[in-house]
Each structure stands twice: as structure tokens, then as C-alpha cells.
Amino acid sequence: MESPDNRAFYEPARDRRPQFWRLAMRCAQIAAAVDVAFFVLFHLLGSPILAWVNVASVAMYAGAYYALKYRLNKTAVVLIWSEVLIHAALGIVLIGWDSGFHYYLLMFIPAICVSAPRRWAVVALLSLWGYYVALDVLMWFIEPLQPIPQSALYVVHLFNLSVVFAMFSYLASYYLRMVVLAQRKLRQMATTDSLTGLFNRRHMAYLAEKELARFQRSGHKVGFLLLDVDHFKSINDRYGHEVGDRVLASVADLIRRELRTQDLIGRWGGEEFLAILPDTDAANAQASAERVRNAFLARNWHAITGAALDVTISIGVSELRAGDDLSAAVSRADQALYRGKTSGRNRVELETA
């Protein structure tokens, strides 16, 4: 059974989402601006009580904004909820249900769903529903306490409807943007290696399958490079893992720079990298590998790592053959790489026929 701790880990930490609170700050600003407009509108419509209610509202939104700024999120939530609940109720009781003040209550629905933990969300939604229905039913039985002319009521209704429409659209586009960004981040996390920024092994295997299918259809040559940093263990042992990591990141950077943009490069293992070179035969793949190897020799590793070391690389090269699967092509590159390692390292070796 899932422990409470695990549940807390797997549940999204909704109340800790910084984007949500940034959105709340923006909403507090917009709502305060709307209330300033209301102040003017109700004065013009001859409803001074509702006009002055808006002064209190602006003060509450300003308080909520600063509370959010200083991370007093609970205070801000109480202020915003109180403002909307009281303001909507006053608007409805004073000038009637047709004023459309009840629309504002609906805006809490997405906010509750996004920000509150599930159990609280259910309670909050039910309470909101109860409040909404209670106001509606109340207005079946009583007349508005400070009615305004019908034409003015239309104006207020249209104004409220338009504001709620605009705010819903804004919130919907914001949530959509949040979801798209989260998806992009997840996709990136699932496909790339965090240390080097290259594709991870799983994604390389997926891309390789696509390249294999293309090869089977069109017969275009595909080259494979298996690249392995020489004596990497001794770099770790002598200079520590942090320097080792820095070397790996630079190695990735260097390989990426020396190969073409359409080449697929991934971290295949600890200090081993795989590059798939579309439209490249073995001879050209070998030439690319030599270019990478020479770039290692030309690089000033001391400047990068702060350690007195030279980094070299051994590379095995193979070319995709008819009937190959990924592991067959990689395995021939691996055998070539092994030859490179055993014959002194810092070498490029081509697969044997």
C-alpha cells in the first residue's frame, strides 16, 4: 500500500507552484483595475453604496497583491476569496441577480481545481456551489435593496459578462501555456541526458529505428560512430567526479560541434557516445570521426577543466548493412572501437568487412 509520504511525493505540489501565484498576482491587479472602473460606473449610474464598495475592493486586492509579493499566500487567498464572495453577494442583493455579479463566482472553479489539493477542492467546490445557489434562491424571494433603472442594469450585466469572458479567456490561455510548457519539459527530460544535453540511450534507439526504416525503404547509406573517451576512469580518479562531469559535457559539446546538424548524437553509456550519420557511407563516417578525434587534440582541456590533462577519444566506425538491426550495426562499431582501444587508443578504426 502507498504510504502517506509516497502519496505526498506523487501528488503534484499544487500549492507550491510559483506560476499559480504569479497568475494570482496578475489577477489581483486586473481585478483592482476592474473595480476602479466599477467605482466610476456606479457613480454614473447613481448607486453610491456599490461605488464605495469598490474602494474597499481595490484596497483588498492591493493587500492581496502585496501579500503574494511577500509570499503570504494564505492571507492573499483569504483576501481574494472574501472580496469576490462579499462583492458578488452585495451586488446581487443591492441591484439584483440580473446584474450578473454571480458570474464572478464561477471564476473560482478553475482556480480551485488547479490550486487546491483534491480533498479541499471538493469541499471548496461544493461550498461555492451552495453559496451560488443560496444567492440565486434568495433573489427569488426578495427584491433588490437598491434597484437601478433597467437600462443601467443592462449596462452592468454586459460589463460583468464581458469582464468574466475576458478573464476566463486569459486564464484558459494561461493554463494552456502552462500545460504546453510542462509537456515540453517532460518530453525533454524523457529524451535527453541531463549532463550532456545529448539524446539519451532510449531516445537514440528510437531515432535509430526510424533511420533503419528509412534505410530499408530508400537504401541511403547510414554511418555509425561509437565514441569512447580514453582512460576516463583515471580522470575521475585523479581529479574527481566533478571534473569528470565537466569533461563529459565538453566532450558532448565538441562532438556536436564537429558533426553535422542532421547527425543524431546520444550518450550511449557512461563515457561512451553514439552518433548516427544519415546519408553517410563508411568512408565519410571515418572522415567525420577523424575530424572529431583531431578536434580533441586541438582543444585546450586545461582551460575547460582547470586540470592539467589531455583528453583523447577512440572511435569505432560502421555502416548500416542490409538486414542489420541497430544492435548489429552498433556491435560492429564496438568491435572496431575495441581494436582502437587495444592498439593504443586515440584512434579511429573502421569495421572489418
Ligand SMILES: Nc1nc2c(ncn2[C@@H]2O[C@H](COP(=O)(O)OP(=O)(O)OP(=O)(O)O)[C@@H](O)[C@H]2O)c(=O)[nH]1
Ligand atoms: N564523472 C563521471 N564519470 C562517469 C559517468 N559515467 C560513467 N563514469 C565513469 O567512467 C569510467 C569509465 O571507465 P572505464 O569503462 O574503465 O573506461 P576508461 O577508464 O575510459 O578506459 P578505456 O575506455 O579503456 O580507455 C568509470 O570510472 C565510470 O565511473 C558520469 O556521468 N560522470
